[in-house]
Amino acid sequence: MKGKTRNSFLTGFALFVLFMAIAMNSSFAQDDAAMKRLLIEQTNFIQIPGPNPILTPDPKGNWDDKVTEAADGFEHLGVYYFYYHAVGTVTESYQLGVASAPSPLGPFNKHGENPILVVGPEGSWDSKHVACAMIVRSEKENEEIFYMWYSGCDTTYQWEIGLATAPHPLGPWTKYEGNPVLEDFGYVGGVLQVDGKWRIYSAYPINTPWSKLEEVKSRSLEYHSDYSPLAVAIGDKPEGPYVKYEGNPLMVRGKTGDWDDGGISEAEVLYNNGMYHMYYGAVRTYGPRIEGVGYAYSFDGFEWFKYGKNPVAAYQAEPNAAAFAEIHAIIEPPFVYLYHTLRPESRDGKMYSWEEDLGVQVLVTQRPFNFEMPVLNIDNLGGGKRSAIEKCPPISIGNVEGVSITAECTYSKKSNKPIRVHIFSSPDGLKYDTTDLVWFDNDFIPGKTAQKTFDVNTNARYIKVIIENLDGSQAVSDIIITASLSG
Numbered sequence: 001m002k003g004k005t006r007n008s009f010l011t012g013f014a015l016f017v018l019f020m021a022i023a024m025n026s027s028f029a030q031d032d033a034a035m036k037r038l039l040i041e042q043t044n045f046i047q048i049p050g051p052n053p054i055l056t057p058d059p060k061g062n063w064d065d066k067v068t069e070a071a072d073g074f075e076h077l078g079v080y081y082f083y084y085h086a087v088g089t090v091t092e093s094y095q096l097g098v099a100s101a102p103s104p105l106g107p108f109n110k111h112g113e114n115p116i117l118v119v120g121p122e123g124s125w126d127s128k129h130v131a132c133a134m135i136v137r138s139e140k141e142n143e144e145i146f147y148m149w150y151s152g153c154d155t156t157y158q159w160e161i162g163l164a165t166a167p168h169p170l171g172p173w174t175k176y177e178g179n180p181v182l183e184d185f186g187y188v189g190g191v192l193q194v195d196g197k198w199r200i201y202s203a204y205p206i207n208t209p210w211s212k213l214e215e216v217k218s219r220s221l222e223y224h225s226d227y228s229p230l231a232v233a234i235g236d237k238p239e240g241p242y243v244k245y246e247g248n249p250l251m252v253r254g255k256t257g258d259w260d261d262g263g264i265s266e267a268e269v270l271y272n273n274g275m276y277h278m279y280y281g282a283v284r285t286y287g288p289r290i291e292g293v294g295y296a297y298s299f300d301g302f303e304w305f306k307y308g309k310n311p312v313a314a315y316q317a318e319p320n321a322a323a324f325a326e327i328h329a330i331i332e333p334p335f336v337y338l339y340h341t342l343r344p345e346s347r348d349g350k351m352y353s354w355e356e357d358l359g360v361q362v363l364v365t366q367r368p369f370n371f372e373m374p375v376l377n378i379d380n381l382g383g384g385k386r387s388a389i390e391k392c393p394p395i396s397i398g399n400v401e402g403v404s405i406t407a408e409c410t411y412s413k414k415s416n417k418p419i420r421v422h423i424f425s426s427p428d429g430l431k432y433d434t435t436d437l438v439w440f441d442n443d444f445i446p447g448k449t450a451q452k453t454f455d456v457n458t459n460a461r462y463i464k465v466i467i468e469n470l471d472g473s474q475a476v477s478d479i480i481i482t483a484s485l486s487g
Helices: 002-029 032-041
Strands: 046-049 067-076 079-087 094-101 129-140 143-153 160-166 187-194 197-203 230-235 242-244 269-272 275-283 291-298 304-306 321-332 335-344 357-364 370-381 402-411 419-426 438-441 449-456 462-469 476-486
Touching: 067 321, 067 357, 079 129, 129 187, 143 187, 187 269, 269 321, 275 335, 291 335, 321 357, 370 462, 402 419, 402 462, 419 476, 438 449, 462 476
Parallel strands: 067 129, 094 129, 291 321
Antiparallel strands: 046 357, 067 079, 067 335, 079 094, 129 143, 143 160, 187 197, 197 230, 230 242, 269 275, 275 291, 275 321, 291 304, 321 335, 335 357, 370 476, 402 449, 402 476, 419 438, 419 462
16 A cells, blocks of 8 residues: 555656646747756856966066966867966066967967067057957958957056957967057957857956946945956947947846855856857955856847856865956867966965966866866986976866876886886875875886876875886986876
């Protein structure tokens, strides 16, 4: 009798679920956006920090030796390009550079020893700073052309939008003679061509009291410098003219108590799978500038919805991080690669030093997944030498189920011993055990390139790798260490 009652209950419950599903489907058939919103809100983002930092200020006193901040990132013909603006001790001005890599996680190598776009001459509209590059590939008269929209200013610090063009992502870049194409429009965050029109999404206005914005007169708090609402301007051609949308701002900071109630920073707007997507940096009103990453989506690019389980990338997941800012993204389902400014919590014993590197976070939107993360690239390791643990980025494995380490290297013909891979674990990604979690020797083939993969079974949250050359006299070259992460 109990079994029959239970079966009857399950049958009734199943019919109820079926009835509700039919009713919901009928309702959502009339409102496709509501169905999409429901599906999006059910999505879970799995955050996995990348091999950070992926780029740092130049240590040799080059043009970018002081501060680096993130701009656009995109893939073209199998190469990944990451643009950034940086300040050097000589110029004290933001200028634009680019790095490239064979995979979205690197390793990234900076292009050339000079910026790809420099400040204008004295007295020009962009004589103080050029920053916030956003690149779009197009075709003109059957020739490939790359457009770069960027923000610039003179000593008045009113940020205008300029345009430059190039035949290749690495340049050379030529500024448009009619610049600026849009006056007083803050920091460029994204550019899209929609229905023959060009949309410039921007962080605008910058550092403006809420009381001066008619749309939000009820708020009295001011934005911190660099934070702003999201706005858009629309033009017929890349060169403009552009008209600021009457419905601006499109998205503002959260209500008091929300995770983003202190303000939002510039972020790229992307179009993928019939929808508009944006990953943005945001801050709380209290304490120092500590930022995470939120996600928002739109069906028309004008009305935006913030994801209900924000933030999708927390700075606490990255060891010694205080903030992720200036967010740009590449979407390659099921992965989203978030390129960002990476501000350390402390450096050289100083808290919140405001120094800035460049980093990447991986967001995974479904299981199962598997991807490779570059860990170490060592050109040459002398006989009997060991790499330093500080040279290895933290490998975050708290949100993955499977980890394997692959070692590859080239031995000299006179080598008589292999390299040894030492793996150390850490609970916080800052302090690592002094004894090996595990170790393994790479395959050994004198005069040849050898490779070996080793599965790591551990409950640790972070691991790092040290390479030891067991041969006391012969150097080993082209050492490549890769982590395969799955879940």
